[in-house]
Amino acid sequence: MSIVALIKGRRGASGFGYASTAEEVTAGLDLRGKNILITGVNSGLGQENARVLAARGARILGCARTHDKALEAGRHCGAQFVPLACELSEPASVRACVAEVQRQGLRLDGIICNAGIMALPERKLQHGQELQFLTNHIGHFLLVTGLLPQLTEHARVVVLSSSAHNAAPKAGIQFDDLSLERSYTPWRAYGQSKLANLLFARALARRFAGSARTANAVHPGVIATNLMRHMNPIARASMGLAEVIALKTIPQGAATQCYVAAHPATAAISGEFFADCNVARSSAAGRDLALAERLWMVTEEITSKL
Numbered sequence: 634m635s636i637v638a639l640i641k642g643r644r645g646a647s648g649f650g651y652a653s654t655a656e657e658v659t660a661g662l663d664l665r666g667k668n669i670l671i672t673g674v675n676s677g678l679g680q681e682n683a684r685v686l687a688a689r690g691a692r693i694l695g696c697a698r699t700h701d702k703a704l705e706a707g708r709h710c711g712a713q714f715v716p717l718a719c720e721l722s723e724p725a726s727v728r729a730c731v732a733e734v735q736r737q738g739l740r741l742d743g744i745i746c747n748a749g750i751m752a753l754p755e756r757k758l759q760h761g762q763e764l765q766f767l768t769n770h771i772g773h774f775l776l777v778t779g780l781l782p783q784l785t786e787h788a789r790v791v792v793l794s795s796s797a798h799n800a801a802p803k804a805g806i807q808f809d810d811l812s813l814e815r816s817y818t819p820w821r822a823y824g825q826s827k828l829a830n831l832l833f834a835r836a837l838a839r840r841f842a843g844s845a846r847t848a849n850a851v852h853p854g855v856i857a858t859n860l861m862r863h864m865n866p867i868a869r870a871s872m873g874l875a876e877v878i879a880l881k882t883i884p885q886g887a888a889t890q891c892y893v894a895a896h897p898a899t900a901a902i903s904g905e906f907f908a909d910c911n912v913a914r915s916s917a918a919g920r921d922l923a924l925a926e927r928l929w930m931v932t933e934e935i936t937s938k939l
């Protein structure tokens with residue numbers, strides 16, 4: 634058997650692994666009565682995540698940049714689907730989304746912070762923030778902290794990080810140059826935003842300690858989705874080889890977040906980083922709780938001015 638086949642066939646302590654799909658990890662679960670909010674519901678992993686959790690009975694609150702996009706995405710998510718506009722790079726839109734959930738009086742059993750952008754070739758600023766950091770981290774920070782009062786006692790927050798958190802700057806989070814004016818590269822910026830996602834989950838888990846709520850981060854694998862849209866043709870072409878070696882399908886890529894959001898085995902696990910449906914080891918920066926706390930405080934300061 635080849636090494637590739639061995640890696641793909643490997644299962645961890647959870648009984649699931651690299652090749653498990655979202656349907657497989659949720660087989661037999663009855664999620665009727667559960668409300669789960671998912672960002673980025675109109676594409677890639679978020680779309681599959683929503684489809685599968687809805688098929689298990691959950692009511693999906695599906696967020697997309699616009700209400701129309703969310704509505705369209707909901708076509709595969711059953712009659713209970715609630716479409717929500719949430720443009721993560723616009724604080725006013727995120728706050729309006731929070732207000733809409735509150736207005737509808739919906740309690741949340743889960744939030745999956747799934748939306749994201751990757752590796753913008755040029756440094757882009759919005760509201761004075763680097764756009765990947767703003768979208769992937771700050772937008773989700775605003776959303777989740779705004780929705781804390783809506784969470785049920787056993788609510789689970791799942792934040793999509795990535796193994797690319799290893800590409801963050803040496804300092805981890807570049808607090809003295811957060812928008813990477815001095816040293817922008819597409820992967821450093823994406824890596825910093827994904828490290829921030831991971832640290833946010835760790836810091837949130839600390840705040841949930843002593844309760845039945847959980848917060849975890851996830852690396853879904855490497856999957857060919859619209860996320861690659863900003864990669865240049867050479868980088869894309871090299872994905873051809875990677876595809877043979879490591880790419881997952883979308884159903885496989887959506888498995889880990891479904892597992893952490895819904896499986897009974899993860900109900901009491903918090904503050905962890907998951908990959909291939911098992912607890913995994915992150916970078917040292919990704920385990921640095923002091924860094925996580927500093928990021929929380931800095932993000933609070935930023936959002937107070939947005």
Ligand SMILES: NC(=O)c1ccc[n+]([C@@H]2O[C@H](COP(=O)([O-])OP(=O)(O)OC[C@H]3O[C@@H](n4cnc5c(N)ncnc54)[C@H](OP(=O)(O)O)[C@@H]3O)[C@@H](O)[C@H]2O)c1
Pocket residue numbers: 672673674675676677678679697698702719720721722746747748749750751768793794795796852853854855856857858859860861
């Ligand atoms: N695919 C991978 O290999 C991989 C690996 C590691 C981690 N991840 C993470 O997995 C998550 C899902 O990625 P994916 O592969 O499914 O990518 P995708 O197909 O590109 O989906 C990303 C979703 O995020 C939404 N989004 C982007 N910017 C937004 C904004 N400003 N406001 C609101 N929504 C926004 C997109 O909406 P539009 O369609 O309107 O742009 C889309 O629905 C991301 O967080 C990504 O970092 C993916």
